[in-house]
Amino acid sequence: QVQLVQSGAEVKKPGASVKVSCQSSGYTFTNYDINWVRQATGQGPEWMGWMNPNSGATGYSQKFQGRVTMTRSTSISTAYLELSDLRSDDTAVYYCARSGFGTGVNFDYWGQGTLVTVTS
Amino acid sequence: DIQMTQSPSSLSASVGDRVTITCRASQSISTYLNWYQQKPGKAPKLLIYAASTLQSGVPSRFSGSGSGTDFTLTISSLQPEDFAAYYCQQSYNTRAFGPGTRVEIK
Numbered sequence: 188q189v190q191l192v193q194s195g196a197e198v199k200k201p202g203a204s205v206k207v208s209c210q211s212s213g214y215t216f217t218n219y220d221i222n223w224v225r226q227a228t229g230q231g232p233e234w235m236g237w238m239n240p241n242s243g244a245t246g247y248s249q250k251f252q253g254r255v256t257m258t259r260s261t262s263i264s265t266a267y268l269e270l271s272d273l274r275s276d277d278t279a280v281y282y283c284a285r286s287g288f289g290t291g292v293n294f295d296y297w298g299q300g301t302l303v304t305v306t307s
Numbered sequence: 308d309i310q311m312t313q314s315p316s317s318l319s320a321s322v323g324d325r326v327t328i329t330c331r332a333s334q335s336i337s338t339y340l341n342w343y344q345q346k347p348g349k350a351p352k353l354l355i356y357a358a359s360t361l362q363s364g365v366p367s368r369f370s371g372s373g374s375g376t377d378f379t380l381t382i383s384s385l386q387p388e389d390f391a392a393y394y395c396q397q398s399y400n401t402r403a404f405g406p407g408t409r410v411e412i413k
Binding site: 222224231232233234237248249282284286290291292293294295297298299300 | 345
């Protein structure tokens with residue numbers, strides 16, 4: 188069965204960086220995009236960007252351009268999200284989600300979420 | 308950027324009620340619209356994709372319609388497990404979510 192398993196909770200200081208991992212199993216990793224979505228407490232989901240694990244191509248939400256990097260290791264079917272220059276309003280649960288490529292996609296499988304807390 | 312709005316932002320309903328949630332895009336997105344359900348502490352769950360196609364395993368009381376800029380999610384007979392937040396998502400260019408509708412018990 189398809190599974191996306193994320194790394195554990197993180198506590199970071201303002202200005203630091205965080206790297207969250209998402210290990211995929213149960214399907215061919217390079218056949219689907221990995222998307223990253225975050226959700227602050229009481230707020231709706233916020234899409235951050237996508238990555239094509241086959242080519243490494245990425246597409247980032249304008250809001251996060253310059254602060255976000257999405258990478259992968261195909262040998263271990265794992266995607267990574269790195270967010271730099273953290274601020275208190277980056278405190279949220281971060282999810283990875285699988286989708287098809289291009290236009291008209293949907294997020295059919297999700298990771299369990301990783302809580303990132305930014306506090307001094 | 309395409310802006311997504313949802314209405315209402317919350318509603319109270321009883322078991323057995325018919326519930327309709329609306330999602331509107333600031334410009335035409337054809338049928339590139341998905342619906343998700345989210346319960347507290349859980350990841351969103353895909354209910355409907357391409358505006359009206361029911362995801363495998365989702366009960367048939369859920370249905371979606373619309374194209375262009377106006378879309379609806381309908382729950383034909385609300386069940387206890389349906390009390391949750393519902394989000395639309397456009398996949399026309401970015402993959403942004405709407406602000407959500409919270410369905411609460413009356």
